[in-house]
Every structure is written in C-alpha cells, then in structure tokens.
Amino acid sequence: MGVVRENWRIFLLLVILFGSLFALFSPTMAQEGTDAPGLASGGATNLQYGLQLSGGTRIRAPLVGVTAEGVEFDGTQAPEVERDVADQLADVTVADVIVRPQAQGTSTVEVTADGVTPEELGSALDAAGYTYESTREGVTEETRSQTIDILSNKINEAGLSGGTVQQIQTPTGGNFILIEVPDANRQRVVDLVNQRGTVRVDAYYPADGGYEQRTVLEQDDFQSIGNAQQGGEGQLPNVPVVVRESVAPEFQQQMVDTGVASQGGSRCRYGSTPNNTDPCLLLIVDGEVVNSFGMSPGLASGMRSGDWAQDPRFILQTQNFSESREVAINLRAGALPASLDIGPDGEGTSSFIAPSQGAQFRTDSLLTGIIAVFAVAGVVFLRYGEVEVALPMIVTALSEVVILLGFAAGIGYPLDLSVIAGFIAVIGTGVDDLIIIADEVMAEGDVNSRRVFQSRFKKAFWVIGAAAATTIIAMSPLAVLSLGDLQGFAIFTILGVVVGVLLTRPAYGDILRALLTR
Amino acid sequence: MVAFEVPEIDYTRYTNRQLAAVPLAVLAVALLIIAGWYVATGAPVDPGLDFTGGAELRVAVDAPDGQARERIQQTFDPSPATVRQVSNSDTYILTFQTDEVGIAALEEQARAAGFTVESSYSVSASFGSRTQLQALLGVAIAFLGMSALVFLMFRTFVPSIAVVISAFSDIVIPVALMNVLGIELTLGTVAALLMIIGYSVDSDILLNNHILRRSGGFYESTHRAMRTGVTMTLTSLAAMAVMAAVATVFGIQLLASIGLILVFGLATDLMNTYMLNLSLLRWYKYEGVSN
Secondary structure (H helix, E strand, O other), X not given: OHHHHHOHHHHHHHHHHHHHHHHHHOHHHOOOOOOOOOOEEOOOOOOEEOHHHHOEEEEEEOEOOEEEEEEEOOOOOHHHHHHHHHXXXXXXXXXXXXXXXXXXXXXXXXXXXXXXXXXXXXHHHHHHOOEOOEEXXXXXXXXXXHHHHHHHHHHHHOOOOOOEEEEEEOOOOOEEEEEEEEOOOHHHHHHHHHOOOOEEEEEEEEEOOEEEEEEEEOHHHEEEEOOOEOOEOOEXXXXXXXXXXOOHHHHHHHHHXXXXXXXOOEOOOOOOOOOOOOOEEEEEEOOEEEEEEOEOHHHHHHHHHOOHHHOOEEEEEOOOHHHHHHHHHHHXXXXXXXXXXXXXXXXXXXXXXXXXXXXXXXXXXXXXXXXXXXXXXXXHHHHHOOHHHHHHHHHHHHHHHHHHHHHHHHHOOOEOHHHHHHHHHHHHHHHHHHHHHHHHHHOOOOOOOHHXXXXXXXXXXXXHHHHHHHHHHHHHHHHHOOXXXXXXXXXXXXXXXXXXXXXXXXXXXXXXXXHHOO | OOXXXXXXXXXXXXXXXXXXXXXXXXXXXXXXXXXHHHHHHOOOOOEOHHHHOEEEEEEEOOOOHHHHHHHHHHHOOOOOOEEEEOOOOOEEEEEEOOOOOOHHHHHHHHHHOOOEEEEEEEEOHHHHHHHHHHHHHHHHHHHHXXXXXXXXXXXXXXXXXXXXXXHHHHHHHHHHHHHHHOOOEOHHHHHHHHHHHHHHHHHHHHHHHHHHHOOOOHHHHHHHHHHHHHHHHHHHHHHHHHHHHHHHHHOOHHHHHHXXXXXXXXXXXXXXXXXXXXXXXXXXXXXHOOO
C-alpha cells in the first residue's frame, strides 16, 4: 500500500489517462450515430470534428428587424395595430409587423422588413397614434427563439442531417444566429434559410370589369402537408395537402363565389394572358407568384355540391419538382418571423469548406502537431542529455493532450483548427512548466532525501502556479468573447493549463522523485 | 548525448543603462513604426479580412503556375486583391476586398471557369468592424488582468512594473514586425498576441522569483533563472517555429499565423527578460531598496 500512497499522483494520472483513452476509443462511449447536431464523427476515435476539419457550411448573421418597447394601445386588437403600423411604413406588409404582449400590460412592436430604421418605426407609431417607450435595432427574444426553431425544422425537413441552429450573444450586446450544416454546399443552405417561407394561396378572379385578388388560404390553414410529388401523366409536380375542417367550408364557399369552382372547372391562363383568363388560384411564396392553376371539373363539382368540405383534400401545383419540395418544406417548417441579415450588404459571415478539404486539414494539422512535439522533444533532449529526465517530460506533456482529447470526445466538443492550435500551445506551456520543475529539483547537487525534494518541488510550484494564473487571465477574454473560431483555442488552452497544474505536473514531480531518490 | 548549456553571461561588464538601452531603443523604434503606420493608413496595423470584411476563396486550378494566375485574373470580376499559392500545389488562396458581389457569385464564377472551390469565407464590413472592437477589448482586458495579477503576486512596484513593461514590449515589437513584413491582423494573430502575454510572463516571473525570493547572490540567482528560463523559451520557440513552417507548407493559415507571431514574441521576450527586466531588477536590488 505504501507504494500507492506515496505515488498517488501518478496513479491518479494513470486512472484519468485510461478514462480519457476509454472516452476516445470505446465504442460504448460513441455519440448516438452521426446525427449528433452539427458534427461529423471521425473514424476510429470518438472525436467529433467541426466544420473546418470535416467540411460544410457555417453562416453567422443577425436577424433583420427593429423593435419598439413599451407600446401602449388600450383596447385595440393586435392585428389592427399591425395593420396600422404597416400602413405607415413604405414597403412593409402586415406580415412584417409583429405585436407581442409583454408583462405590465404593454407590448412590443417589431418590424422585420429590411431597411426600416428605429426612428422610422418611432414616427410610424406616432403617426398611428400609439405611445411607446423606446425603439432599437434588433428583434425580441421570442422572435429569435421562434426563428431558431423554424430554421432547425427547415434544415431537418430539407434532409440536411446533422445541421444545427443556435443563438450566440456577444458581450457587446449583439445577437447572432449561428447555422452549421456539415457536408452541405453553401448555396443550398443559403437558399434554404434565406427564404422567409410565407406560403399563401390567392384567388384571382374577374370583378367590376377588371381582376381582383384575394387571399383564400394561409400557412396555418392546413391540417397536414404531404410529401412533394413528382407528378407525371399530365399532372404537374405538386404537394398534396389537407385543409383544416374549420376553414374548409369557408374556402369552399370562396371557390364557388369567385368562380374558380365554376361548372366544368376552370382553365387558368394567368401566366400568358392575365387579363383574359378564367378565375385562377395563385400559389404565392414570399410575395412571388410561384404558379397559377385552375380547377379540374371533378373537384369543382365537389365544391359546388358541398361534398368537398367533408373530405377537404387539395393539391398545390408547382412548375417543377424542386419548387414543390420548397413549398412542402416551407409549409411544414413554418414561416420565419424575421429573416437573416446575410447577402452582400448584410451583417453576417459565412464560410464553406469542401469535405475533401476538411479531411486534408485533418491529417495536415495532426502532422503539424506531431512535428511540433518532435521539435520540443529535440530541444529537451539536447538540453538535459539525460533520458531519465527528458523522456518522462515528453510523455507527461503528451498525456496532457490525451486527457484533453478524451475530454473533447467525452463531451462531444467538435475539434477545429483553433482547438488543434490550443493543443500545441498546451504542449508548449506544459513542457515549460516541467522544465521549471526539473531544473529546480536538480539544482545544487543530488537530491538524496525526500525532504529536500519536497521543499524544492514546492518552490517550483509557486512559479508554475503564477505562470498558469497569468495564462488563464490572458486567454479568458477569448473564451468569453465570441470571436468566432478562437473560442476553442482559448477554452482548450485554459483547460490544458488547469489539467497541467492539478494533475500532470504534480505527477511528473513524483516520477522525477522516484527516478532521482532511489 | 550532447547536452547544450545555456551560456553564462557576465552581466557585471554592463551597466544598467547599457543593458536597458538596447530593448528600450528597439521598443521606441517599434512604437515609431506603429505610430507612423497609424498616421499613414489610419490603423496601427493593417487589419485583415476578419476585420475589414471581404471574401476569401481557396480554389484548385488545374494549370501550371503562370497560366493559373492568368486564368484567375481573367475569371473574377472584381479581380482578387491578392493571389497566393499554397506551397507548390495547384491550390490558390484569393482574397477580395469588397463583399459587394457576394461570395456566392464569386463561387459561381470560379466553378464556371472549371476551378474547384475548396473553401470559401466571407465577412461583411459591419461585422468585421464589430469584431475589431471586440478583439481590441479582449487584448486590453487580458493585458490589464495580467498586470493586476503581477502586482498582486509581487506587491512591490519596481519588479512588477518590470514584468509589465517587458510584456508590453513583447506585444508591441511583434506588431511592428507585422507592419514591416506585411502581415495582416487576423483572428489568428490576435490569439497569438494574447498567447504572448501568457508565455512571455512565465520567464519574467521566474527571474523575479529567483532574484527576489531565493537566497544566494544576484548573479548566481540570475544564472539559475536564465538556465531554466532560456530553455523554456527555446522549447516554445522551437515548437512554434516548426508549427509556423509546417502550417505554411500545408496552407493552414490560422496555425501559421499563430506560430509566426509567437516566434516573434518569444524572441523579443528573450531580449526583454534578460536585458530590460534584469537591469530594472538589478537597479532595484542594489540601489532602489537602500533608499
């Protein structure tokens, strides 16, 4: 037992080392498949690789919008307020205005259209006769979390597995949405998340000598949305839907009233001659008419007799299959309350890394790390010339990296280039501290008694503690500030220093003592 | 095995003034360069893509070097601000100063010309300026935090300020070198500057600790501190120099820039610790304490 008690630090290090190896290599510790969010797992180990090392697309952008806080409108209903505000602002539709009741009886009013300033929102509220406390850039927390939910839905619906959407907050008060999708091309992701995805169906019918347009179905009016169909046999690609029972009778009546469901159906020529056509249905996505279609005689007669409302199935036709897919995704995921500020004059960043490039970076950075270790080992061997001192030094420093790798695998932290840089920095500081211990312990002649060893080791540890504290202080701003890629670097450098001071450096002391005082 | 020894320097041959003059002169030159840069360009150091906004494409072009560059110039509108080849491979890193056309359009142009887009990265100008502010804030907080900690640990003015001045100089000189060598400030170099704070203070603390807290004469303590400290700095220097070189060959910019800046910082630290910090400590030990 004496051996264990005297060298408990070494045994502790060994235990934790084995734990880390277990976390790294044990198949039982593997994350559930590869659908752990945002990550691609890699090969023989349980390590997860981030976008830089596995390829994929990352988009980081704030949401477009301005908010007025503390708006009061006693008695007036929210939809009416939304309409009033939208009327006061150019190029803003009701869909761009969101009224949310807050505590203390006041509300927030958000305008999520591009190009509206807080001042313009303020004067719009003034003009509409509502009082408010303040206006600012940005949207409310509710809008942000709603957007994140819908974006996640969209990415899942589109079959981009492993994508994540999360909110990040900078200490300077900025809010960003971070979207990461492994293995996907940037354009596909941008197209997907850039759409607000409001889908509606309008009736287009002749009235008073001209044509009128009226919304007959909106996003929430669907009970269920089927998968996009390829079409064929004279049928266009389409999305089968079921209209809600509560809405179906009204929709049926509107079809009959507007003449879409006229005797013998209707033939739509909106695309070629919009001023000379039967009544039409228009499928509108984000304000753009995606397709126009008439009604088959069979469906029209069902509507006229009133039977259709008993079984309110309907299809939304599109020009091509990819549009059908988009419509289905948008209907199922829902419309974004606010859009992401990406694009040429936006406020975001985006990056794309080809999967082959990611794999290349993975081996290259591993190689870089290994060569750096050899450089350190070379200097240490040259300096001490004693294998007894130098070899444990290198082994101990490497064990620090193994522990950190095990930790990363255990919590599923994705490895990126910055984390690899952190590992190399850890080896650097780790070996530095081991040099301090070795020099201190071996100073002035041989270490023959345990007491001499202990007192020298303690002295060395003061310097190591002080140096560790300064490194932690220096890196902590990076760990907290969301400076993109560098957070991982800071986190793993700090972790490495902590593991080193608490675990590996005391163990190295024990190893050195065992070697020198025997 | 051949063990190298850290040479013992006979410090008695030099006065404090002589010792301090060299690092202070270098620091002054560095500050001058940075000030001149600020007057000329409006920024103390050229901000890179991360801070100005813009786009970066990494493309593989299947053609010999000269032709490839020509094709790159013909392909893109606007034409890239810089074109850099990744160490004799067919991969080129292109940067575009503006983000007007958008990264998607640039990718499209590259694919249309038959290039393979290996990676792309774009930062909008407003996002970049925000990042710049945060990075400055980060470096300032780190430096002030380190200074406060050093003063807490030593609780005497001269030794503490010696560490702080050395650390300051360790950051300023690499920044000046960046200007001279045309290296832009990126997130990687900011990380490296912060890491310099962590690394460089180690050897200063070691020196102070040996001289102030240990028994033994000044020169004996100095020599012992130097033996350990120089070994430490040299190992780190070796690791970082190798990392910078290998990462440059592989074209991994983040690792290359962190490595390179740390090489500058650590080399500067050798000079500052064993000339500037040492002379201040000697003055403190022999003249400062007695009166």
